Amino acid sequence: MAALERVCGRSIKEAVTRHLFIDQAYVLTTSSVAVYYPPTEAAALLPLRMDFNTAIRPVYMAGPQTNPVRGTIWLPPYVDATGKGYVTSVCTPVYSGERYVASAGCDLRTRPLGESLLDPSRAALLLLDERRTVVHATPPARRRYGISCLDDVYYLDTVREDVLAPSEYQLDRQSSPTAAALARVLPDDDRRFSFSLLGAPCPAEVRTLENGWRLVGLLPPELP
Secondary structure (H helix, E strand, C coil), X not given: CHHHHHHHCCCHXXXXXXXXXXXXXXXXXXXXXXXXXXCCCHHHHCCCCCCHHHXXXXXXHHCCCCCCCCCCEECCCEXXXXXXXXXXXXXXXXXXXXXXXXXXXXXXXXXXXXXXXXXXXXXXXXXXXXXXXXEEECHHHHHHHCCCCCCCCCCCCCCCCCEECCHHHEHHHCCCHHHXXXXXXXXXXXXXXXXXXXXXXXXXXXXXXXXXXXXXXXXXXXXX
C-alpha cells in the first residue's frame, strides 16, 4: 500500500477516480500475488498459477533485467490480459534490499489518455511511442491515415498474458498510403518537416514528450 501511495500520490482512490484515463492502481509481486485498487474480478479470468514474471508486463518490464536503474517507467502499449483492452502502464519497481519483489503502478487506457492530450478539434494529430506504435489519433488522423487498429479490442478467448501491441499498430502498417509516406520521412528529432500528401507537399511537426512518446501534427499550408 505504501508503494502505491508513492506512485499514485497521497490518495490512491483520488488518483484513480479523478483521472478518467487511470483505470486501476496495483501492487504486483514477483511471487504472483496481486493487490488492485479498485478491487477487480477480472484477474479471475487469468489461468491458475500464472507466473507474473513472464506474463504480466508491469512486473517483468519494471524488473532489473529491463530496468536496471530502478526508475519509474512507461510501458509500450499492449493488450491487457485482464480485459482492459489497449493500455499502457506506469510502474515503479519495489525492492527489499537488493531483491526485486514487486511492481507498483497503474494502468492507463490509451483512448481517454490520448483524448486528454490531443485536442480533437485540431486537424490530424498522432501520438506515437518510441517504436512508432500508434497510441492514439484524433478522428481526422484516423480517417487521413486509415487507422483502424484503435477500434475496441474484443476478447474472443482467454488471454493468457499481456500482449505487446502487434505490428498492425505500427504507423507504416496502416491502410492509407499517406501513413506509409509519413512513416518514411518522420524525423528522429523534434522539428518541422514535409511529406507528400496526394502529390502535394504537406508541412508537419513532431515533438517529443517527457516519457519519450512523439506527437505528430499537420501544419496549416503556407500561403504563397
